[in-house]
Amino acid sequence: MIPRQADRPWPLVPPRRADFDEPLELLCGARLGPYTLAYEEYGPAWAKAERAILICHGLTATAHAAGRHHPADPKPGWWDLAIGPGKAIDTDKYYVLCSNVLGGFGGSTGPGSIDPATGRPFGLRLPPLTVADMVAAQVRLADRLGVERFHCVIGGCMGGFQALEWLAAHPQRLESAIVIGSAARVSAHTLALWEVIREAIRRDPGFNGGDYYDGPAPASGMSLGSMFGMMIWMSKEVMERRFGLRTIDGGPPRISLEPQFAIQEFFQKIGQGGSGGVDPNSLIYLTKAMDFFDLSRGRDDLAQAFAGGRAKALLVSYRSDWRYPPAASEQLRQAMAQAGLEASHVELQSDFGHGAFIYDAHGVGRVMADFLAELARRGPQT
Structure with a gap:
């Protein structure tokens, strides 16, 4: 025990x-x-x-x-x-x-x-x-x-x-x-997921080919990467159990272009949470290292x-x-x-x-x- x-x-x-x-x-x-x-x-x-x-x-x-x-x-x-x-x-x-x-x-x-x-x-x-x-x-x-x-x-x-x-x-x-x-x-599916996260970082205008250390980091790319990363961590079944179709205010969903569901609010907060101190370039290098791993x-x-x-x-x-x-x-x-x-x-x-x-x-x-x-x-x- x-x-x-x-x-x-x-x-x-x-x-x-x-x-x-x-x-x-x-x-x-x-x-x-x-x-x-x-x-x-x-x-x-x-x-x-x-x-x-x-x-x-x-x-x-x-x-x-x-x-x-x-x-x-x-x-x-x-x-x-x-x-x-x-x-x-x-x-x-x-x-x-x-x-x-x-x-x-x-x-x-x-x-x-x-x-x-x-x-x-x-x-x-x-x-x-x-x-x-x-x-x-x-x-x-x-x-x-x-x-x-x-x-x-x-x-x-x-x-x-x-x-x-x-x-x-x-x-x-x-x-x-x-x-x-x-x-x-890693699976081919994971290879594809990592590539999407890396591409979100690379397409950020602040990425500058990886030379961003003298200026602002590619925050929007990392924001999208964080949101996508949460989808990697949480399974479909877990999301369904934790959120389902529950709305943000607990009532019926309104027909609107704004987020209505609790899981949407959750992911918006993930995206607003910043990089958590993670260097975007490091994320590229470490996910690439995982790509190459095959015993x-x-x-x-x-x-x-x-x-x-x-x-x-x-x-x-x-x-x-x-x-x-x-x-x-x-x-x-x-x-x-x-x-x-x-x-x-x-x-x-x-x-x-x-x-x-x-x-x-x-x-x-x-x-x-x-x-x-x-x-x-x-x-x-x-």
Whole structure:
């Protein structure tokens, strides 16, 4: 069962950065360097040796996974519901690391970073990045921080892609993985959805070919992207349950060109909410990285991606997640089992759809806590 959440408050969490002078060889053939990774650490340093957990963030998140940087911060980190003293990922027991991915907007080298060759932001001149590149950078960070092997690598959505890449490319560096709401590759449908969001950004007059850092960002493009992104997160069934044909004022709809229905008002507010601090160029780079992700590419089959690994894996899916449905996680479980990994798959129900692991963390928290407790009972695996 999930541990009882502790009542004592979190200490303030300082943001950290690691600078790397040695260039990173990218999958596209380019070299990136020097580069920076932003990261945060939680829990006791003594747990690094056998109880280190890596949290891989999703598309629009950063390294700020839990706690607060300042007492006046209005909100804690994006997964504070799951990480902390007495929570599912218990920082009384585990050393927890979360780093901002390459290409991100949270302090790691990305399109908004200064290109040392020009003294100006990279913009779209940053080389294209892949999930493999992100994970290769995380491996270097783990080396820098003295983490030889992770007890568990955990991620949802794009973070799940990273966890899968760890299993496939660096199986000796982790004991287990929890992959939430993810898949072995994106679907053609998702490829099309990402392209629509990118095109909304590119067609904004303020985009200026990605060179907007000296002026206003492409706000209208990001507004449309945010509205379309919510359609990706929420399924048709969830929208029907939450809104149906309920009107804004509760009465019968008026024949008018103005928004009449509650769901229309909801989406208007999403569009007016701004970018949430997301750099539009970063959104382009990270969705492109997800486009390229395909564990079976260059291999005979999906099982071959996990050949030679010995990690224990937990796949978690949501019945309301139409982007990465339970069938995608079950495909992964079967491929892992075929490769000799001990893998299990748990289906959960939540009205939050693809975002359930963040916004409805209690259900997945119980599952993760049970999984980690079972690992602890077994002891370190060699």
